[in-house]
Amino acid sequence: MAVPNDPVILMSYLNTQLRDHYASLEDLCKTMDLDPAEITAKLNTIGYVYNAQRNQFVPA
Structure with missing residues (x-):
């Protein structure tokens, strides 16, 4: 599965994955x-x- 490209949606998606699975x-x-x-780098933007x-x- 591809991760979201939009930085805000990506941040939300990754935080959910980190909380639930990693x-x-x-x-x-x-x-x-x-x-x-x-x-x-993308989330730093x-x-x-x-x-x-x-x-x-x-x-930050």
Whole structure:
């Protein structure tokens, strides 16, 4: 399945996946064959960063 292209929808989708299925962004990216640098760069454009302690994207 392709991930959403819109950054806001992508953030919501990824946070749901991280909460429900994955222990880390690294695990999610490996499983879904995604580039973590590309994902974080796209979400940085809307002011979100990955917080490893919370295992979710949060406002910067």
